[in-house]
Amino acid sequence: MFGIVGYGAYVPRYRIRISEIAAQWGRESEGETQGRGLTNGTGLVEKTVPGMDEDAITIAVEAARQALARAGIDPRRVGALYVGSESHPYAVKPSGTVVAEALGIGPNVHVADFEFACKAGTEAMFCALSHVKAGEMEFALAIGADTSQGAPADPLEYTASAGGAAFVFGRGERVMCEVLHTHTVTSDTPDFWRREGRKYPSHAGRYTGNPAYFKHVVGCAEAILEKSGAAAPDFDHVVFHMPNEKFPIVAAKRLGFSTAQLEAGFLVREIGNTYSGSSPMGLAAVLDRAKAGDRILLVSYGSGSGSDGFVLRATDALEGARGRAPSLRSQLEGHRIHLSYAEYAKFRGKYDVCG
Amino acid sequence: MRDVYVIGAGITPFGELWNMSLRDLFVAAAKDAMKDAAVGRLDGMYVGSMSPGLFVGQEHLSSLLADYLGAVPVPCVRVESACASGGGAFRSAFFEVASGASEVVLAGGVEKMTDFADVTGALATASDQEYEGYHGVTFPGLYAMMARAHMRAYGTARDEIAAVAVKNHENALLNAGAHLRVRISVEQVMSSPPVADPLRLLDCAPVSDGACALVLASEAYAKQSKRPLVRVAGIGAATDTIALHARSDLASLEAVARAAAKAYAASSRRPKDVQVAEVHDCFTIAEIMAIEALGFVGRGRGGPASKGGETSREGPIPVNTSGGLKAKGHPVGATGAAQIFEIVTQLRGEAGKRQIRGARVGLAQNMGGSGGSATVHILELV
Amino acid sequence: MPAPRYAREIPQRYRFEATRCQNCRKVAFPPRQVCSACQGEAFEPVVLSDEGALVTWTVIHVAPKGFAMQTPYVVGIVELPEGVRVTAQIVDVDPSELDFGTRVRRVLRKLGEENESGILHYGYKFVIAR
Numbered sequence: 001m002f003g004i005v006g007y008g009a010y011v012p013r014y015r016i017r018i019s020e021i022a023a024q025w026g027r028e029s030e031g032e033t034q035g036r037g038l039t040n041g042t043g044l045v046e047k048t049v050p051g052m053d054e055d056a057i058t059i060a061v062e063a064a065r066q067a068l069a070r071a072g073i074d075p076r077r078v079g080a081l082y083v084g085s086e087s088h089p090y091a092v093k094p095s096g097t098v099v100a101e102a103l104g105i106g107p108n109v110h111v112a113d114f115e116f117a118c119k120a121g122t123e124a125m126f127c128a129l130s131h132v133k134a135g136e137m138e139f140a141l142a143i144g145a146d147t148s149q150g151a152p153a154d155p156l157e158y159t160a161s162a163g164g165a166a167f168v169f170g171r172g173e174r175v176m177c178e179v180l181h182t183h184t185v186t187s188d189t190p191d192f193w194r195r196e197g198r199k200y201p202s203h204a205g206r207y208t209g210n211p212a213y214f215k216h217v218v219g220c221a222e223a224i225l226e227k228s229g230a231a232a233p234d235f236d237h238v239v240f241h242m243p244n245e246k247f248p249i250v251a252a253k254r255l256g257f258s259t260a261q262l263e264a265g266f267l268v269r270e271i272g273n274t275y276s277g278s279s280p281m282g283l284a285a286v287l288d289r290a291k292a293g294d295r296i297l298l299v300s301y302g303s304g305s306g307s308d309g310f311v312l313r314a315t316d317a318l319e320g321a322r323g324r325a326p327s328l329r330s331q332l333e334g335h336r337i338h339l340s341y342a343e344y345a346k347f348r349g350k351y352d353v354c355g
Numbered sequence: 356m357r358d359v360y361v362i363g364a365g366i367t368p369f370g371e372l373w374n375m376s377l378r379d380l381f382v383a384a385a386k387d388a389m390k391d392a393a394v395g396r397l398d399g400m401y402v403g404s405m406s407p408g409l410f411v412g413q414e415h416l417s418s419l420l421a422d423y424l425g426a427v428p429v430p431c432v433r434v435e436s437a438c439a440s441g442g443g444a445f446r447s448a449f450f451e452v453a454s455g456a457s458e459v460v461l462a463g464g465v466e467k468m469t470d471f472a473d474v475t476g477a478l479a480t481a482s483d484q485e486y487e488g489y490h491g492v493t494f495p496g497l498y499a500m501m502a503r504a505h506m507r508a509y510g511t512a513r514d515e516i517a518a519v520a521v522k523n524h525e526n527a528l529l530n531a532g533a534h535l536r537v538r539i540s541v542e543q544v545m546s547s548p549p550v551a552d553p554l555r556l557l558d559c560a561p562v563s564d565g566a567c568a569l570v571l572a573s574e575a576y577a578k579q580s581k582r583p584l585v586r587v588a589g590i591g592a593a594t595d596t597i598a599l600h601a602r603s604d605l606a607s608l609e610a611v612a613r614a615a616a617k618a619y620a621a622s623s624r625r626p627k628d629v630q631v632a633e634v635h636d637c638f639t640i641a642e643i644m645a646i647e648a649l650g651f652v653g654r655g656r657g658g659p660a661s662k663g664g665e666t667s668r669e670g671p672i673p674v675n676t677s678g679g680l681k682a683k684g685h686p687v688g689a690t691g692a693a694q695i696f697e698i699v700t701q702l703r704g705e706a707g708k709r710q711i712r713g714a715r716v717g718l719a720q721n722m723g724g725s726g727g728s729a730t731v732h733i734l735e736l737v
Numbered sequence: 738m739p740a741p742r743y744a745r746e747i748p749q750r751y752r753f754e755a756t757r758c759q760n761c762r763k764v765a766f767p768p769r770q771v772c773s774a775c776q777g778e779a780f781e782p783v784v785l786s787d788e789g790a791l792v793t794w795t796v797i798h799v800a801p802k803g804f805a806m807q808t809p810y811v812v813g814i815v816e817l818p819e820g821v822r823v824t825a826q827i828v829d830v831d832p833s834e835l836d837f838g839t840r841v842r843r844v845l846r847k848l849g850e851e852n853e854s855g856i857l858h859y860g861y862k863f864v865i866a867r
Contacts, residue, residue: 013829013864051829052807053846053862061845089847089857098859102751102845335867337829346806476801485746486767487824489738489848489860491797491804492812499795500814507793507837549809552796552832596773600814600822605793 002133003178006168008066009284009328014049014337016344018158024341025153042158043245047272050147050162052347056085057095060145061102063166066325071168075104079137081111084120084276087147119302121276132169139170146275151200161272165280176318181311183224192303212305217251220307221299228311232256236294239282241301242268264289288327290314356453359587360577363392363570364696369684370534372564377411377467378423380566385424392570398457400431401447403440403464404688409477411467437481441691442721442730448571463568466686474562481724483598497599497725499551502640504605515658517544519639520557520681527678529709534563534684558639563684567692583703584737589622592730599725610729611648618731626650630714631701633694635722636679676709691721702736740856750860756780764819789817791839796832803849826862842866
């Protein structure tokens with residue numbers, strides 16, 4: 001049996017309400033007031049903002065600490081560490097080496113950084129799992145973490161947020177969530193990208209929908225369902241990449257999943273799109289609640305484009321190990337600090353102090 | 356060891372001296388000190404300066420200042436102990452004369468701080484760079500943490516701390532060379548812009564240029580002087596941990612207490628014998644902690660004593676008649692020498708309107724960083 | 738801070754690695770060659786606890802170079818159960834939430850950078866242990 005022997009997720013304490021961003025650009029009239037606040041076409045109420053001293057590395061470390069705590073293993077037994085992000089702090093120098101040293105992993109460890117827009121986290125998971133399956137090593141750690149940026153006044157500014165999740169893969173009795181099948185689809189679809197040296201990404205508007213997100217998510221999901229011989233109703237939980245509220249709901253509908261199946265991992269309204277952290281964090285939220293035997297489908301999406309699919313099943317070991325670290329829900333409902341747009345812009349480096 | 360006397364003293368004004376370079380400042384003070392000494396001989400020089408490298412990109416002051424004073428080939432060394440550099444230079448000169456190795460030695464200090472360097476960053480190098488400075492703590496920040504600890508331990512009040520600045524500004528009005536000559540109130544101190552909570556702008560010594568020099572001599576040369584004779588009665592020095600967090604008590608200055616104990620013992624004096632003192636008020640709270648460490652007031656009483664006027668010119672122990680670092684100014688390396696200059700001036704009876712009548716025993720306390728090093732010098736009128 | 742100087746401190750900055758004097762048991766952080774209590778020179782490794790208590794603090798309004806964007810920020814002295822105290826920022830907090838003895842927990846954060854093209858500096862900070 002191969003799969004997840006430890007998991008963790010982390011969100012920063014800071015938030016900005018979507019209504020605060022909308023007001024900045026004179027778009028208060030968009031959307032309707034709903035419950036906790038104004039939402040707009042994205043369906044979000046608020047999104048997470050990283051502290052000025054947080055980045056993909058620090059978020060990866062926090063999530064991975066939890067994963068190692070749940071796994072209950074000596075960090076030196078980890079044979080590979082992969083960090084997927086599209087906001088790696090360095091252009092050249094791996095995030096993974098800082099993360100490894102911070103966690104006490106190594107020196108006998110393979111480290112690599114992954115980049116594939118929002119699916120860099122699940123890429124890391126795929127590779128970590130494969131090493132363990134191949135018998136190369138006992139344990140491998142995969143992390144998806146991001147502090148993504150949206151250009152001022154661009155729709156992405158409403159959704160681009162910060163967070164991360166980490167998974168330790170291993171085998172045998174320790175496995176709390178078995179990976180039964182994997183499948184990946186890839187094509188060269190230029191829906192969203194960022195050139196070297198540019199501060200903010202660019203995107204192709206409505207092209208990011210059907211030809212990009214839906215083609216790959218739905219295509220990958222259909223292929224893995226066939227591979228596993230399962231049908232949509234067989235699953236207790238499903239997690240899709242969540243760039244906004246609407247896309248994963250539409251994907252679920254097209255594939256025959258209900259919104260109830262989406263519910264446990266559906267974090268986007270509260271945290272925004274955490275990019276490489278998005279579907280991994282959804283999975284972590286599911287694992288915080290799943291019962292032994294629950295079947296889980298995870299399909300990520302990364303622009304450029306591709307999707308990684310996983311069919312998973314929770315085991316008996318999950319319940320006992322889960323309490324070793326705080327749940328994602330406890331972090332989401334815990335201490336939060338709401339920022340004004342001016343503070344948000346300062347935090348995100350949209351302006352700079354001279355000297 | 357034989358007796359050592361201060362036979363000459365010179366000082367520049369302190370302030371933003373845009374037209375004077377580092378070498379200009381030191382030479383001005385040193386040549387005035389030599390003129391005052393009128394001794395026609397110089398065997399050695401010690402110059403205190405905290406960070407000429409960071410402030411003006413200049414090291415090797417030993418050669419530079421001996422050269423520009425016209426003193427080549429006299430031996431010279433720069434002494435550094437952060438803000439206690441001046442006191443350290445004086446202490447080194449003292450030993451050179453006391454040991455019999457030299458007859459006449461110049462000890463001074465200089466700092467040129469206004470040529471637009473990163474002053475906060477340069478001053479922060481007096482802290483533990485890896486374990487304090489790296490974390491973004493500043494000097495005001497370290498003293499602010501000490502202030503908070505002192506307020507907690509002893510109930511010291513914010514207005515008691517502010518009273519120190521008010522008193523020192525009053526004194527500086529009578530010191531023509533002081534940097535800040537303006538009366539301030541407790542309310543003004545407490546409402547000035549925050550620097551590091553609970554300390555505000557007017558709790559902090561200013562950034563100043565300046566230099567000061569003293570001539571130390573053996574008895575043989577002192578006897579030739581026509582000036583009132585001032586003897587170095589006792590000296591003491593001590594270190595403490597560099598990092599504030601490693602101190603045994605955050606609300607006291609152990610190094611100052613130890614240095615003072617040595618100076619009192621060497622001079623056979625007790626705190627109540629001291630009639631005038633210059634203490635190291637880099638921040639208001641530092642004066643409160645210093646007067647406790649020096650034994651002028653009981654532990655924890657520094658606040659009420661300051662507010663109650665015990666350290667004013669009329670009080671039982673006048674402290675910082677020059678205006679202190681707060682109002683006289685704090686060109687870092689020069690401060691230790693300038694404190695001794697004020698004591699010498701008081702003992703000679705030349706302090707004009709700020710003269711403490713009948714002062715015969717004076718004390719100068721100089722301190723580095725957040726209290727990691729300290730010197731105490733006790734001087735007496737012969 | 739240039740790369741070699743930064744890298745030497747990684748065990749302390751990232752993992753809170755300290756040493757204990759084998760003679761008098763005093764814990765030193767950072768590790769040192771001579772014990773400050775007994776001048777002993779034999780030490781064994783020890784890792785400091787992640788949680789401690791706030792001893793004193795301040796809010797920095799005037800910052801040194803490289804920290805200006807973060808003002809105002811809290812710096813405090815935290816005491817750890819091993820008897821060691823450290824100076825560090827306390828983050829994600831309103832200063833009004835702090836008191837003597839507040840329990841705080843260590844986190845890894847970015848402390849700054851050498852300059853625009855230099856290395857990034859990571860190290861320990863503290864958050865309130867909620």
